Amino acid sequence: MEDNIIHVKNISKQFKISKREAGMKNAIKSFFKREYKIINALDDISFDIKQGEIVGYIGPNGAGKSTTIKIMCGILVPTSGECQIDGYVPWKDRKKYVKNIGVVFGQRSQLWWDVPPIDSFELLKDIYDIPSEEYEKKLKELSESLDLDEIKNIPTRQLSLGQRMRCEIAAALLHNPKILFLDEPTIGLDAVSKLSLRKCIKRINETTNLTIILTTHDMQDIEALTNRIILIGKGKILYDGSLEQIKNKYKxxxxxxxxxxxxxxxxxxxxxxxxxxxxxxxxxxxxxxxxxxxxxxxxxxxxxxxxxxxxxxxxxxxxxxxxxxxxxx
Amino acid sequence: MKKYLSFFKLRLNVALQYRAAAIGGMFTQFFWAIMQILIFQAFYRVVTSNNISLEQLISYVWLKQAFYSIISASSDSDIKTMIEKGNISYELCRPVNIYWMWFFKTLANKIAGGFLKSIPILIIAPLLPLGLSLQPPVGFMAFILFIISLMLAICLMAAIMNVFYISLFYTMSSKGTNSIFYAIVEFFGGTFVPIALMPSFWQSFCYILPFSLAADLPFRIYSGSMAMNSAIGYIGMQIVWLLFLTITGTIITNNRLKKVVIQGG
Missing domain, CATH: 3.30.70 (Alpha-Beta Plaits)
Known part of the structure; x- marks a missing residue:
């Protein structure tokens, strides 16, 4: 228990979504009276993750991966259950807690579109109150491991997706978090960019003992980075263990x-x-x-x-x- | 505080990259001001107002146009799309208070974008021939009060915009609310017809609302169409509204974030 940095127990999350049948008649009907449906996005999820571990969180679309990540980031409040990450309950002490985590959502960007990434980094430095010395040191370190020297001064809008993703990861790590959440970091990347990104992530994990939680649909990401997978489907955890074991069983x-x-x-x-x-x-x-x-x-x-x-x-x-x-x- | 200030820096940086937008905005405001002045000149040949003289009105129009993009209800598309498309995820992963971050972001956007447009107008307008030009302030005291109320007005407008952003948490989309909101703020803020030209019962009603305090008051103080005592009273009202909106806004935002839904996966 002591070395478990992440402890998730019996987390459930329900969403209320409005639904309507197709067609004009139903569109008009739903204008006046909405019908709602309760869906269980997460159903009794529990797992523990150790410091320095890389865990692949996999499952088909709509399984609840992103919901889990968002709960662990303190963005969403679960309907029930408990979650302790590095001694905090994410959604209760949000402001204090988020100083310890870095997040990359592969489908969104945290960099300012119109200016070079370095300007976004400077902003993050102020947002996280990073002392100048530490910031310079970390930036240098990340520039080396993510190969940013040539791209950090080019406006973000002119970067390729692969280059941008490397900057996104740097942006998530500037404040030296203990945990990094990567939500589909390799989505849309070409083979070469994927390989280099995986190498970077692996290197950062090895040198800084960073705990990484990775969601992806790309099994090669998982194979390259981790051996432990948590498989989720329809809001339930279906498997938690090594990839090797599953491969042996189903191969x-x-x-x-x-x-x-x-x-x-x-x-x-x-x-x-x-x-x-x-x-x-x-x-x-x-x-x-x-x-x-x-x-x-x-x-x-x-x-x-x-x-x-x-x-x-x-x-x-x-x-x-x-x-x-x-x-x- | 430093973290909020650095939004200013970055936003100014962005605004400076788009010179064409700044120049374009400046010309729009410039011609809009000339047009309004010519219309009011025509009106004043037939009837005059007891509340505001033509000269005062011309100064009012110039200032209003010069500071238009700072004190208008034009919303910040960053924050809007952030809520609508779900990029708010990142905002919520930062160790900052969401309400104040948006407040300062809005301020930064308005000031950084707006000052680039206002400075040339403020330089050119006083140099125009009499009957068209921006007059100097009526007195030193009026100028000081103008500066104070202008700064409060800018903050007040940011707080009003935040009300709009918070409403997006409930409506999930800015379609519709955007135009209703814009119409209310602009109408009660005196953008279409200056408050001073409205019937007097309507004027007193308008000055209870925050919109005219944010978009009309400073320019009336500058042009001297408002007595010093009432100016000070209204500045007090600005402070009360600012406190009210920011305090309730913070509370509502914090409550709402517990129920937030992230759109788009």
Missing amino acids: DKMRINVKFKYTDKKIKIKDVKILEQTEESASLVLKHKDENMADILNELTNQVEIVDLSIEEMSTDDVIAKLYKELKI
Whole structure:
């Protein structure tokens, strides 16, 4: 408990949303009388996070990820439940609490659009009361790790999305927070920008022992940055543990597709299941994951004359898609 | 306090980047003032007002136009879109009081954007031929009271704008409320017809409301169309309104933030 910086217990959040059927008639009706529907955005959420941990918070759209982040940032007040972060209840001591956290919402910007990021940084320096020395030191440090030197003096509106996102992260870290919330930081970024951003985040976590909570739809983000995931669907936590474990559970065993010269002989290899076989091709699945591939291939070459061969492993995206499907979220 | 002041710095910075907007705004106000003056000259040939002489009215018009963008109900699109689109998330992650942050942001926006337009008008208007020109203040005392009431007026207008922003927490959209709000503030603030030219029962009604105190009072004091004693009384009213609006505004904002809904995911 002592080293848990974040402690969330039984958090629920309900929203009242107005709804109406399609069509002009209903539009007029709802002008006079609104109908509301209560939805449970979060339903009894609990988890703990340790100092210095990176946690991936995943789930399909509308699962309640952003709502959780907003509650943890002190922006939204939950309907019920308790939450202690670094000794504070976020929504009660909002002003004091937020000094300890940094936030990046990937779909929004905290930088002033018309001026270079450095001006936004200066404003944040005053907003957070950062002493000049500390500010200079931190800025230098962040400029190095996020590679900002060339971009911090260009007006924000002229930065590319990837460049801007690096500045956004710098802006969130200037006041030296203990916890960083990243809400879809890689959304819309190209492959190169994603890679460099992940590297930066990893480096910052390692050098400063920063606790990071990351929501994303990009499983490669998760794979590159963390091993612990919390999976949420329809407002409930469905899984909290390592990504590896889920992968092992849901992954098909290695699959081998092979093409060979015409034969009507049935392939037969120990511990390998033949999914299908025609006269010129076959798909095989290993029964155990830790089977020796070399032995199997040897055996295969003995039995047929191989023309082409490929080995498939399920990607993490496939695993997660399968998982969502199985959990019906 | 420093954190609020640095909004000024940054906002001025932004305003300086858009020279064309500043120059354009200046010309608009300049021609608007000339047009109004010519209309009032035509009126005064037929009837005159006991409340305000033509010369006083001309000075009033010049000042009003010079400070128009500072003391008008034009709302700050930053704050509006922030609430409508949900960017308020970031604002709520800052260790500042939301009400005062908006108050100072509005002040900063109005002053930074407005002074660039007002200075050239204030330089040119006194140099125009008699009958068109801005006259010097009627006396030293009037000038001091003018400065005090102008500063209070700017703050009061920011507090009035905050009422509008807080209303967005309830309505979620500025469509409609924006135009109603604008019409009320501009009408009671004497933008269409100066308060001094309105019927006297209407005048006393207008001066109970904060709008005319924010957008009309300083210029009447400067032009000398208001007695010193009543000027001091109205300045007192400005202070009362300012305290009332900011205190209730802070309380309402803090309460409302507990129920806030962030739009757009």
